[in-house]
Amino acid sequence: MGSGGGLVLVLAAAVLCGTGGVTGRVLSGQKVCYGDFKRSCYKLAYFQDLSRRVGFEEARQACEMDGGALLSLESEAEQQLIENMLQNLTKSGSGISDGDFWIGLWRSGNELATSSPCPNLYKWADGSISPFRNWYTDEPSCGSEACVVMYHQPTANPGLGGPYLYQWNDDRCNMKHNFICKYGPDNILEKELGDRAEPNHGNFPTVPAGNPYDTSKPEDQYHVIATETGIIPNLIYVVIPTIPLLLLILVAFGTCCFQMLHKSKGRSKTSPNQSTLWISKTPRKDSSMEV
Numbered sequence: 546m547g548s549g550g551g552l553v554l555v556l557a558a559a560v561l562c563g564t565g566g567v568t569g570r571v572l573s574g575q576k577v578c579y580g581d582f583k584r585s586c587y588k589l590a591y592f593q594d595l596s597r598r599v600g601f602e603e604a605r606q607a608c609e610m611d612g613g614a615l616l617s618l619e620s621e622a623e624q625q626l627i628e629n630m631l632q633n634l635t636k637s638g639s640g641i642s643d644g645d646f647w648i649g650l651w652r653s654g655n656e657l658a659t660s661s662p663c664p665n666l667y668k669w670a671d672g673s674i675s676p677f678r679n680w681y682t683d684e685p686s687c688g689s690e691a692c693v694v695m696y697h698q699p700t701a702n703p704g705l706g707g708p709y710l711y712q713w714n715d716d717r718c719n720m721k722h723n724f725i726c727k728y729g730p731d732n733i734l735e736k737e738l739g740d741r742a743e744p745n746h747g748n749f750p751t752v753p754a755g756n757p758y759d760t761s762k763p764e765d766q767y768h769v770i771a772t773e774t775g776i777i778p779n780l781i782y783v784v785i786p787t788i789p790l791l792l793l794i795l796v797a798f799g800t801c802c803f804q805m806l807h808k809s810k811g812r813s814k815t816s817p818n819q820s821t822l823w824i825s826k827t828p829r830k831d832s833s834m835e836v
């Protein structure tokens with residue numbers, strides 16, 4: 546089954562919608578779910594526009610307001626899954642390129658007063674207690690850097706620790722990056738029930754395939770739907786801001802046509818140019834008389 550290809554298609558379609566609009570919003574803001582983990586749905590927020598990337602706290606809040614949490618990586622397998630997601634997106638020509646991602650690992654500055662070494666002070670923002678870490682060589686450097694990113698610099702030359710890809714680095718929390726959110730399947734169920742009333746499903750050719758796990762487990766049905774509903778709000782974001790622009794173009798076009806019509810009528814009556822000349826001459830005469 547080409548289910549993997551289907552997933553890529555879902556993402557690619559959403560990406561196309563995203564970049565086709567005037568807005569240029571989040572490139573890949575769809576939730577994708579996998580059956581293997583307890584909290585097993587993820588959403589990448591990648592901003593091509595550097596000015597839209599956000600600080601750690603903002604990213605954390607964005608995930609929480611969306612019903613999830615900033616990504617925790619609790620095992621090598623989960624790390625691999627996210628790497629795979631990012632690789633697929635980068636390869637698909639979706640426009641995802643250099644730009645690190647905030648993950649939900651951080652330490653609060655005041656803990657430095659304790660005697661534990663700095664690397665032990667990092668904790669997961671979602672409350673996970675997993676000790677799994679995937680630091681880049683010589684990281685965490687600590688100091689004023691207290692929030693963690695997953696490197697994503699596919700075009701950068703490799704450093705001493707290898708390519709700057711998927712390994713972690715602590716950074717200053719106010720730096721601007723992309724981010725990844727993680728969700729429990731519970732939200733998905735609610736979402737699916739909420740969306741059931743809407744007859745909008747099936748507008749996209751990307752519905753069936755979903756992901757590699759959807760044949761094995763019954764709850765994965767929800768995942769497919771979640772992936773799909775992610776696109777509809779995306780489309781809305783594109784269409785709604787376009788409406789005023791279209792109206793403006795229409796009005797401009799109308800005005801233009803009207804004026805051209807007006808002019809061509811006027812020319813046939815021979816003398817609009819003379820009349821304007823006349824108008825422009827009179828004040829000059831007046832002023833010369835005054836002087």
Ligand SMILES: *[C@@H]1O[C@H](CO)[C@@H](O)[C@H](O)[C@H]1NC(C)=O
Nearest residue numbers: 549550552626629630633757
């Ligand atoms: C990445 O793409 C491959 C091939 O299409 C697919 O098998 C795999 O499931 C995808 N991985 C993720 C995490 O989406």
